[in-house]
Amino acid sequence: MDFTVNNQCGMPHIASHFHKNLIILSWVLAFLFTGTVLAQETKTIKGIVKDAAGEPLIGASVVQKDTNNGVLTDMDGNFTLTVPADATLSIAYMGYTTREINLAKRKKQGDLRITLSEDAQQLKEVVVTAMGIKKDTKRVGYAVSTINADELVKAGAPNFASAMYGKAPGVRITQTQGGSAGAVSINVRGLTSITGNNQPLIILDGVPIRNGGTGKSTDFAEFGNDGQIRSNGLVDINPEDIETISILKGASATALYGSEAANGAVVITSKRAKSGKLTVDFTAQVMANLPAYLPKVQTLYGPGTYNTAYSDYEKATGGFYQRTMNGQNYKSLRSTTQSFGPKYDGSDVLYWDGTVRAYLPLTDNPWKELFRTGWNQTYTLAISQGTENSSNRFSYTFMDEIPNALTGSFTKHNFKLTGSYKLAKPLNLEYSINYIVQNVKDRPQTSLNLYSGFGNMFSTFLDIPYLKQTYVTSLGYRNTFIGGNATLTPEESWAYDPSYVSGVNNMLWNMFHHHSDETENRLIGMIRPTWQITNWLSLRAQLSTDITDVKQTLEYESEQPNSLYDPSGSFQAINRRYDIVYGDVMLNFNYNINRFDIAATVGWTGRYENMNNIRVSTNGGLVTENWFDLNASRYTASSTLQRMELLKTGYMGTLSLGWDNYLFLELTGRQERSSTLKDQSFFYPSANLSFLFSEAFRMPAWWNYGKLRLSYGIVGNAPETYAANIVYEQGSDNDFTWNYVPSSLGNANIRPEKKYEYEIGLESKFFNNRLGIDVSYYNNRVKDQILSTPQPSSSGVKNMLMNVGEVANQGWDISLSATPILTRDFRWDLTANYGIYKNKVVKLADGVPYLEILNSGGSGVKIQAVEGQPMGDIYAQVPQVNENGEFLVSDNGLYLNQTELQKVGNINPAGVGGLFNSFSYKNIFLDFSIDFRIGGDVINEMNQYATAVGLTPESLKYRDTEHGGLSYYYPGGNNASGIPVKVDPSTTAGPNGEVIYHDGVILPGVVASTGEQNTRIIPAGYYYNSTYNWGTEAEQLTYRHSVFDNSYVKLRELTIGYQFPEKMISKFGLTRLSVSAFGRNLFYFYKALKNYDAESSTGTSWSSQAMVGGSTTATRSFGVSIRASF
Structure with missing residues (x-):
């Protein structure tokens, strides 16, 4: 797919052959949908289904193969079904072998008498657990959530994690707004570490792989800290190659991973070939990503300031400003980022480009001019074949994406080979190779990097399309205004500087003239031989690698001519490499003695990591x-080198005991060492119990399955590599270098954080599995929190790393699955889940009552961990109150702030969940998913600052009589220092002809100096600019206005499609064919956060997730796909 860029406006044009591809795909879909189904002869079949003992099977499924036409047997095992005369019936019942009967081949006519035999293997629902060990689910004594392949790929999710929204209880997903190249965070059961890692371990086909997150300088994803919206490792995994995802949540489930998995583990199993003939699968998907949930702005008032700064001309004209150009006076507007100017009235004003225009809004939302519709096309081809001795599956996926930002592109090639081979009867070899190569040109940048100061608070009287054409001169330099910076093209300069243009000018220059070209090559490989020594003893070994190499160049164009200024522009070259080599050896024992069975595993694991980050750059332009x-560097080029090496080894063992197929006990242990910690080892034990009471006791016929779970485990969270080091830091000047003791010291005796957790759970299935419920309660304490604690001045350092803190968590995971309706033609499946959790900071260091996690807004708002309080509390400036709870007002009419920050919220939601529905009628299917978040606050400084300059709809309050404003005048017309006098709104002038204003507000409260009720009128603009502003710009800054509830209910996915009957498509050599249309992030049923998207976080670390407004626009996606198998 090719794209061309118009240099004048920078808007993309999709190449013609992409249009052709889309048209061809549309014709194919239209042709397929209009296919006709020939009428067939039908007949009514009656019969009975029994077990081997002759007892009727109640609720057995009798279905016409490859359709939804089916019924369930009644209380006597009988059924009646109308089907085509040549149909094939499929008869199934839980715990029994499924039978198929071809009616056309029946020799004996009459009612069917069908006997099903028990199938012990079918009862073994297998789940992949720690260390890639597969287990029968009934033996598992801890919570595991499983997500299947179909749930990941139906609705065009850019990666597997984004497809997990709302699909597993207690799992929260956070995605940055960087499209397919943006990072995604997975959080399991809330926060466990105050300052460390809170993301789960990612396991691919039994081996750990690189992940990392954004917003944390030590993560591989964020090396460089260049303000771009970066990626992390998990987004490289192709959803089309995934068979299942198992989410291990509790400490008992992940204890075998030791210090890597205090936050749970996401275990991914890749698709493999099945026995049979050669199969070819093809998927094509085209998707449009529309900018969505843009910040809302008011369109009643234009640029200008409030009336305390008015000149006589502004007083007389209602806020308009006078300018002189070519000796002539013009009515114009102030140069300001504020939008407290005159109300739009259509009168003529001098515009900043030197023309006279009507004073009307030029756009209803200036943000929409800064983004475009993004496009994504993805194609996957997979070839697989399995025989008795071998199986192989090869897949290739190509993705091409144009982002919503006005520049940039993203392409990815994903190759995957998985297979197995029986080298000899007792020896089997499994292997997997995954090669990913991707290129990102001009990664989207965070809004905080694109804008400076209040430059993004441009008014609706800004002609952005015109600015796109004129922000750069004909010589390729940044444009300026007359009387501004010197320029070689003064005839192209703007008439005057309206101030708010500078922010957009900066942003456009950064977008179109700060170029980034990043290529990543990643190789993930695994080889796993297994020797089946006897039928009860086997030996397994595996070796894997995960190698990532990233090469990036940053080219910032010269924005000013060297002939007039010091050199500008810059060049950087970055090379990042991260290698992981993993290996393990396990001896597995499995033996049955009558009703008793025993399984055991002993093994060794090793993991080596090596990271190198090299950066060189010009210096001085x-x-x-x-x-x-x-x-080209003006001064000596600068360079940096960052290196890291880590080796972890461990011995592990498991012992599993089972009794009579209904009672199971498992014990595990891992002894671990790490090269970056002092010569010491750490032990991580666990135990879990599974009791199938539905097997132990005779249950009612409608209660098919019941299991109680109980588990306890200890698992770790390792400190950052080299965090324990005690080393000198280095300083230098032009002549020599020197070493000195750092202000923050490591600790050679530091230990991993340890999580101690117990869990109780219940699983049940009813009515032939048409209703299921899974409930878990967990309670954990994470001790030895790794914190940088203040030290006495006599120590020579300010802080030292220590194991001192403790965090407690508890919560519930609830999952419900049901098939409410099942008829011959119609089926409705429903899954709902909900995770409730809360935490508390039990202890910090002695003498340390709180720990600052995030400081923003000139220290006006902070996220803190406070001893005895929930983790993630938000503290902000709030007004003072008296003993009666009344606000205290200063003599200037503004609230007085308290000297200490007060708690105003908490970033953690009370719960998250989702609802997934799947409907099918004959061959038509409709799926949709809803996810929600209850509670949890965010810091939205962007909205606060926009209110400070009068841009948000909320800032219209008090601006005029219609919006609740009071009427007043300044005695003697002294706006700057006069005390306003309130008058009736009908008053046309003051007693001495003073101008009447209608934007007054009296803040409710008591004047601090007198104790009387406040009666001081202040202009609305003065109130907003003084209360919502930043730092020294504000007189009585109140940062509580930046904290908002972030509850929401969202329609995440919607898919509608058609599955073609096998009989129709078999004529063309096809075994499966489906077409569908889908949408993602469609709309909110409810959203507490005003003006902004509820998911516009600045990063994936737990503190940056609480910051809104740091990324590019969110998207609403629509697409079509076709899936075919041959």
């Missing part, structure tokens, strides 16, 4: 304009 080379 480019002496030759736009020559992107280190030789």
Whole structure:
């Protein structure tokens, strides 16, 4: 797919052959949908289904194969079904072998008498657990959530994690707004570490792989800290290659991973070939990503300031400003980022480009001019074949994406080979190779990097399409205004500087003239031989690698001519490499003695990690304009090198005991060492119990399955590599270097954080599995929190790393599955889940009552961990109150702030969950998923600042009589220092002809100096600018206005499609064919956060997830797909 860029406006045009591809795909879909189904002869079949003992099977499923036409047997095992005369019936019942009967081949006519035999293997629902060990689910004594392949790929999710929204209880997903190249965070059961990692371990086909997150400088994803919306490791995994995902949540489930899995583990199993003939699967998907949930702005008032700064001309004209151009006076507007100017009235004003225009809003939302519709096309081809001795599956996926940002592109090639081979009767070899190569040009940048100061608070009287054409001069430099910076093209300069243009000018320059080209090559490989020594003893070994190599260049064009200014522009080259080599050896024992069975495993694991990050860059600008080379550096080029090495080894063992197929006990243990910690080892034990009371006792016929779970485990969270080091830091100048003791010291005796957790659970299935419920309660304490604690001045350092803190968590995971309706033609499946959790900071270091996690807004708002309080509390400036709870007001009419920050919220939701529905009628299917978040606050400084400058709809309050404003005048017309006098709204002038204003507000409260009720009128603009602003710009800043509830209910996915009957498509050599249309992030049923998207977080670390407004626009996606098998 090719794209061309119009240099004038920077808007993309999709190449013609992409249009052709889309048209061809549309014709194919139309042709397929209009296919006709020939009428067939039908007949009514009656019969009975029994077990081997002759007892009727109640609720057995009798279905016409490859359709939804089916019934359940009644209380006597009888059924009646109308089907085509040549149909094949499939008869199934839980715990029994499924039978198929071809009616056309029946020799004996009459009612069917069908006998099903028990199938012990079918009862073994297998789940993949820690260390890639597969277990029968009934033996598992801890909570595991499983997500199947179909749930990941139906609705066009850019990666597997984004497809998990609301699909597993207690699992929260957070995605940055960077499209397919943006990072995604997975959080399981809330926060466990105050300052460390809170993301789960990612396991692919039994081996751990690189992940990392954004918003944390030590993560591989964030090396460089260049303000771009970066990726993390898990998004490289292709959803089309995934068979199942198992989410291990509790400490008992993950204890075998030791210090890597205090936050749970996501275990991914890849698709493999099945026995049979050669199969070819093809998937094509085209998707449009529309900018959505843009910040809302008011369109009643334009640029200007409030009336305390009015000149006589502004007083007389209602806020308009006078300018002189070419000796002539014009009515114009102030140069300001504020939007407290005159109300739009259509009168003529001098615009900043030197023309006279009507004073009307030029856009209903300036943000929409800064984004485009993004496009994504993805194609997957998979070939698989399995025989008695071998199986192989090869897949190739190509993705091409144009982001919503006005520049950039993203392409990815994903190759995957999985297979197995029986080398000899007792020896089997499994292997997997995954190669990913991707290129990102001009990664989307965070809004905080694109804008500076209040430059993004541009008014609706801003002609952004015109600015796109004129922000750069004909010589390729940044444009300016007359009387501004010197320029070689003064005739192209703007008439005057309206101030709010500078922010958009900066953003457009950064978008179109700060270039990034990043290529990543990643190889994930695994080889796993298994020797079946006897039928009860086997030996398994595996070796894997995960190698990532990233090469990136950053080319920032020269924005000013070197002939007039010091050199500008820059060049950087970055090379990042991260290698993981993993291996393990396990001896597995499995033996049955009558009603007793025993299974055991002993083994060794090793993991080696090596990271190198090299960066070189020019210094002081480019002496030759736009020559992107280190030789163009004005001063000596700078370079940095970052290295990291880590080796972890461990011995592990498991012992599993079973009694009579209904009672199971498992014990596990891992002894671990790490090269980055002092010579010490750490032990992580666990135990879990599973009791199938439905097997132990005679249950009612409608209660098919029941299991109680109980588990306890200890698992770790390792400190960052080299965090324990005690080393000198280095300083230098032009002549020499020196070493000095750092202000923050490591600790050679530091230990991993340890989580102690117990869990109780219940699983039940009813009515032939048409209703199921899974409930878990968990309670954990994470001790030895790794914190940088203050030290006495006599120690020579300010802080030292110590194991001192403790965090407690508890909660419930609830999952419900049901098939409410099942008829011959119609089926409705429903899954609902909900996770409730709460935490508390039990202890910090002695003498440390709180720990600051995030400081923003000039220390006006902070996220803190406070001893005895929930983790993630938000503290902000709030008004003072008296003993009666009344606000205290200053003599200037504004609230007085308390000297100490007060708690105003908490970032953690009380719960998250989802609802998934699947409907099918004959061959038509409809799926949709809803996810929700209850509670949890965010810090939305963007909205606060926009309110401070009068841009948000909320800032209209008090601006005029219609919006509740009071009427007043300044005695003697002294706006700057006069005390306003309130008058009736009908008053046309003051006693001495003073101007009447209608934007007054009296803040309720008591004047601090007098104790009387406040009666001081202040202009609305003065109130907003003084209360919502930043730092020294505000007189009585109140940062509580930046904290908002972030509850929401969202329609995440919607898919509608058609599955073609096998008989129709078999004529064309097809075994499966489906077409569908889908949508993602469609709309909110409810959203507490005003003006912004509820998911516009700045990163994936737990604190940055609480910050809104740091990324590009959210998207609403629509697409079509076709899936075919041959």
